[in-house]
Amino acid sequence: MAKVSVIIPVYNGAATIGRALASVFAQTFTDYEVMVINDGSTDDTAAVLSRYGDRIRVITQPNRGLSAARNAGVRASHGEYLAFLDDDDQWMPEKLARCVPVLDADPGCALAYTLAVKVDAQGELMGSQSQTEGQPDGVESPTMQEMLTRPWNVVPSQFVVRRDVFERCGGFHERFVTSCEDLYFLLTAREYGGFRCVPEPLLRKETRPLYPKALEREPECDLFVELVRDRYGASADGLIDGFRRSRVKVLRHLGHILIDEGRPEDARRCLARVLHYEPASPKAYYRYLKTFILPRGARASASTDRPGV
Template sequence: MPKVSVIIPVYNGAATIGRALASAFAQTFTDYEVVVVNDGSTDATSSVLAGYGDRIRVVTQANRGLPAARNSGIRASSGEYVAFIDDDDEWLPQMLERCAAVLDEDAECGLVYAGALKVDLAGRPMPDQGSENDDIDSPTMEQMLARPWVVVPSRVMVRRTILDRCEGFDERCVVACEDVFFLLRARECGYFRRVPEILVRKSTRPLYPKALKREQAGELLVRLVRERYGASAAGFIRGYRQARMRVMKHTARILMEEGRPRDARRCLARVIAYQPASPKAYRRYLRTFLPVRAIRATSNSEDSEA
């Protein structure tokens, strides 16, 4: 039985899956297996995966979304520890070695996560590398419910016993937010530790339309968190909605700069939903109906309201 199971969910990732697999095969830690879950891909993903032969185990299923794909990979794997990597991300060579060492040394630790460098689709570092979690090495449950605490799965290695106890990823979160809810439930079962080194290159895709699609998933997350944790999650819910509002504002600003007022309007409608009593929210929305030339002429005024 391998020490670590590497789970890679992929949907239409023929162009990117090779990069993730190459980073897995380049690990200094060698006691692992690789399970790739082809989640109903309609591109050449199947052919690409077939080229790896017995170096990987492939699970093929109808498209059911990321949480179901990860859960299928968990069930098909056998390692004591489980590490996740998305098909468009990359690990640095010591990712598995450093994370497994923490779990080996600390039997009470349920999950370990590494630092990440955010890159665009061309592999260039993004200008904003900040994280609101940088000041927390081992969050308490109270801290995780006081404000949103986000660590993407590509940064995570977790004990299988923890996955069994928290029942993996919630498959109701089909579109997004499954990772946030998973971390909360995993923290109920054991504490976390952080490896401070940057060991992951996390790909960042354009915000639109991804950010807008996440809105419905975000409201589902709020409902699930409220049902599970009640009043103790008030800070989390408030902070999560504030963060979503900021994303919608930022996305709308980018779309306006690109001359796409109709798309910006959709994002600003969500800002109004978050801030129904804000005059600025309505002014931003109404500006999207102006001619493009007039929008550009008032862009400085818009920036001062952000």
């Protein structure tokens, strides 16, 4: 039985899955099995996967989303530890070799995670980045209280988790299809043990355009808030407040970018969602209404914003 089960969900990832798999096969730690879940792909993903033969095990299912795909991979796997990798991400060669000993040495550690660097669709580093990229709020091993006080998150490609912890959590909540499943999973996983950081950037995380992805995630953001309130009650007020503020920041920033690109209708959709979070904010209404007075194709710079807005 392999020590680590590598779980890779893929949906229409024919162009990227090869890079992800190459990064697994380049690992210096070799006691692993690879489960690839083809989640209803309609491109050439199946053909690409067929080239790997028995180096991987492929599970094919109708499209059900990230959570259901990862859970299916875990159910079919046998490793003591679970390592997740998205089809458009890549591990550095030492990823597993650095995480596995952390879990081996500390039975009370539920999950070990690494730092990350952001790359574009061509795999090139984005801007100047420090080695603290991927370290949430500088908190290496948050207590449960800290996680309920403010948002804390690392993406699944960054962490390795004990199978027994994953199973006690019930896996990834399958009502989450495209987002927030990691946030909720980390909360529940922290109930069963501590987290440890491997302070090295051992993940290359692909970053894609924010629009329309950020807006499409909003229904699942509402679901996240609902589930957190149901599970943790008033003790999670700080987390929920911080989560809402983070969503406002993303959507407001995206609205400004879209205005600058001369796309007032798209900007309006984002800023209307800001009103959902800030229904009593005059500034939020000002930003939203401003999208109606910009002519189509106009390129308004950030400097044209009213000061303080």
